[in-house]
Amino acid sequence: MQKIDKFLPLSKPSIGDETIEEVIKVLKSGWLATGPLTQKFEQELSAYFGNRTALCFTSATAGLHAALMAIGIKEGDEVITTPFTFVATANVIAMLGAKPVFVDIERKTFNIDAEKISEKCTNNTKAIMPVHYAGLSVDLDHIYEIARQKKLRVIEDAAHAVGSCYKNRKIGTFGDIQVFSFHPIKNMTSGEGGCVVLDSESEQKFLNLQRFHGIDRSIWDRFSSKGASYYDVVFPGFKSNLSDIQAAIGIHQLREVEKLNEKRRYLSERYRIAFENLTDKIFMQAIPTYDFLHSGHLFPICLYDKTKRDDFIAFLRDNSIGTTPYYTPLHLFSYYQKTFGYKAGDFPEAEYIGERIVCLPLYSELTDEDQDRVIDVTNNFFR
Ligand SMILES: Cc1ncc(COP(=O)(O)O)c(C=O)c1O
Structure with missing residues (x-):
């Protein structure tokens, strides 16, 4: 087969000219760190998330870590x-000396199986951290019902879920705490970054301090013309504040994200229709019974025959198509086995999916023509 040179990545951010101009403006402004644009970004995020408080961090990882600290883990x-998630989800739990207690996923949705949560709860269980995998929301009513019964907090790892909805409500506009990622691979980006959305004023106060050394004045207050000269340190916080350069990108991305997600959903639907003739070879993330709106973050397919996965990945690469097998289930990593005693076989559904999954290119600038190439190459492989 003739080699095709144009590489189609798994993902690619969509950055418009206005964003670039805004970044140049910040660079010329003399203020690059957390400042007025970060405040503006947070206000716009708050409006997007139903006027709840949104606090920016350097990453979702930093936000998840701080949120766990805020609820006292x-x-x-x-x-x-x-x-079945990126390792950040469990690493932040382990970093606090707590135990990530894994619950297997549903084979159909690739999301945590809410039916299996209660049996894993003990007197030490303090919180549930579900992940809206690929942008498909978990069954939140079910999870919040368990949390209510067992008096647990919920931190939703919503790294994939900017713009996702559950039963006609946008993720982040309701519930306990949600953490979003603005890494460049995500549906919207600020270069790197993330935000925590929450209601509790005391927890907001903690997060504000935690993201800047435990200093009781924001850096903007101290250095702007109105700023106080002195400050106190009330605990040894970390340094995970967003910069105004990042906020400049994020502000424009947030204004675009609904449109970008529309395009992702359009492309996802095209993939679904194109692969209807491969249902004996592959399966896709199933549609749940509840109302939902997928963010279209990832488009995963799973090969029934797991022995062909590496060949398929190599075939895509040979045809200049980027891909990744998201994710290796976390209980298979050496740290999690050594530290918490997990072993292969513990979570058969996560392993079943983890051995078969391949994510295909999905981003708003992917043209129909380029997507058709991914579809043709996929069809050629399985034929
Ligand atoms: C499910 C999930 N949680 C958390 C993260 C961490 O996000 P960040 O890179 O912004 O720290 C990611 C990043 O890929 C993720 O996919």
Whole structure:
């Protein structure tokens, strides 16, 4: 077969001229760190998330870590989560000396199986951290019902879910705490970055301090013309504040994200229709019974025959198509096995999907023509 040179990446951010101009303006402004644009970004995020408070961090990882601290997670505590996620989800739990208690996923949706959560709860369980995998919301009513019964907090890892809806409500506009990622691979980006959305004023106060050394004045207050000269340190916080350069990107991305997601959903539907003739070879993330709106973050397919996965990945690469097998279930990593005693076989559904999954290119600038190439190459492989 003739080699095709134009590489189609798995993902690619969509950055318009207005964003670039805004970044140049910041660079010329003399103020690059957290400042007026970060405040503006947070206000616009708040409006997007139903006027709840949104606090920016350097990443979703930093936001998840700080959110767990804010709800008091400490050594000896247990937090229920999915093994089928990026390692950030569980790493932040482990970093606090707590135990990530994995609950297997549903084979159909690739999301945590809410039916199996209660049996994993102990007296040490303090929170549930579900992940809206690929942008498909988990069954939140079910999860919040368990949390209410067992008096647990919920931190939704919504890294994939900017713009996702559950039963006609946007993720982030309701519930306990949500954490979004603005990494460049995500549906909207600020270069790197993330935000925590929450209601509790005391937890907001904690997060504000945690993201800047535990200093009781924001850096903007101190250095702007109105700023106070002195400050106190009330605990040893970390340094995970967003910069105005990042906020400049994020502000424009947020204004575009609904449109970008529309395009992702359009492309996802094209993939679905194109692969209807491959249902004996592959399966896709199933549609749940509840109302939802997918963010179209990822488009994963799973090969029934797992022995062909590496060949398929190599075939895509040989045809200049980027891909990745998101995710290796976390209980298979050496740290999680050594530290928490997990082993292969513990979460059969996550392993079943983890051995078969391949994500295909999906981003708003992917043209129909380029997507047709991905579809043709996929069809050629399975034929
Ligand atoms: C499910 C999930 N959670 C958390 C993160 C961490 O996001 P960030 O890179 O913004 O720290 C990611 C990033 O890929 C993710 O996919």
